[in-house]
Amino acid sequence: MNWSVEDGRLVWRLDDEAIQTEAMFDGCYVVYTDLPAERMSKEEAIASYKKLSLVEEAFRNLKTVWLEVRPVYHKTDDRIRTHVFICMLAYYLQWHMQQRLAPLFRRNRRGKGRKWSFSSVMASLWQISINPVRMGKVEFEQVTVPTADQQRILELLGVKL
Template identity: 40%
Template sequence: MDGFEVVKAYKSLSSVEEAFRCYKSIDLKVRPIYHYKGDRVKAHIFLCMLAYYVEWHLKQKLAPLLFEDEEIDDKYEDVIKARRSDSAIAKDRKKRNEENLPVHSFRTLIEDLGTICLNTVECNLDSGKYVFYKITRPTELQQKALSLLGISSICTQ
């Protein structure tokens, strides 16, 4: 292992530590669970890691809408202190991305997406009972998030 690989491995340690802190914090909302059988412990750890992996992928896909640096140059970042890109500084300063959409933390973006819901409408008429379903019309920000995740706009009409 050369020097670059050693530094990169050491810096990735902080990501792992953040993941374990994340389990206990408000991101994943995992309370302490006590298991007494080996299989259950393994299953619990697997589910925690799977939840974090899904969250990591969501953050990667939703990066344009988050306070995330999208222009990281990995070539030199392993050895020297990370420097924020101009676009990340602009996002932080203006609180908006290049498309002029508001920039969020992961938690606030998920809360915003959580307002999309399926409404059941029931009409009782003399001719009978009619039931239909209507999905909340997404805002421009929500529609952008859905498209970044590869979710068709047909699903939200």
């Protein structure tokens, strides 16, 4: 846009040539890195940029229902650091669980037909319990028998009961 002040009035005109020049770059974006080409190729830089949404998702997960990082009212810096460390550790576990559960999520339907989400997986696993059993003077603990869905989840996670 070109503009000027004439007789106390702002006068502007669209710069058609500049608009056409800029239009050549519509739909394009620039990825810049300060790493030398020997350390990261163009393709790796673009792939890393595209993974940025995963980092953003991680921070969202830290603040939402599963990890619930909220304002922390601890009295010492060590307790605050410990709290954040535990939240990051929980996120680390969640991320690895999601990687192992990828085959389950891949075969998932969309919308109302969707069966599996991380929430539904956790809800399913929460139903597995250890129950104390007493038979006369003998006491022991017994784990509930996993359903077929729970067994599939446990297998994907590499967990044996």
